[in-house]
Amino acid sequence: MAKYSCFIDSYVLSLSQCLRADGAFGFMSRVALQAEKMNHHPEWFNVYNKVQITLTSHDCGGLTKRDVKLAKFIEKAAASL
Numbered sequence: 001m002a003k004y005s006c007f008i009d010s011y012v013l014s015l016s017q018c019l020r021a022d023g024a025f026g027f028m029s030r031v032a033l034q035a036e037k038m039n040h041h042p043e044w045f046n047v048y049n050k051v052q053i054t055l056t057s058h059d060c061g062g063l064t065k066r067d068v069k070l071a072k073f074i075e076k077a078a079a080s081l
Contacts (some may be wrong), residue, residue, distance in 0.1 A: 013074055015051040015081075024049050027077060034073050040066060 007050055015027065024046060029054065040044040043054040053074060 005034065008024060012055075013053045013071070015053075015078055023081065024051050027081060030077050031070075031074055034077075035070060038066060038070055040070050042070070 015024075015077055028044065028046060028051060031042070034057040040055070043056075045054075055071055055074075056062065057064040
């Protein structure tokens with residue numbers, strides 16, 4: 001199940017579904033390709049089948065529309081697992 005939190009300066013999504021490790025890597029790859037298209041650089045944390053992604057725009061000191069757009073993509077990708 002995906003859980004997310006939104007703070008003034010960052011967005012955090014934690015995916016703690018029972019995924020196989022290759023499922024977590026597949027999810028991360030899908031998000032990474034989209035992030036690359038958007039020239040965005042999320043902070044990642046992955047251990048076996050758990051994934052946590054933090055979005056923030058350091059140059060702006062907080063969340064931007066680009067963060068929100070990528071967050072929506074991530075939530076949609078997580079919902080399809």
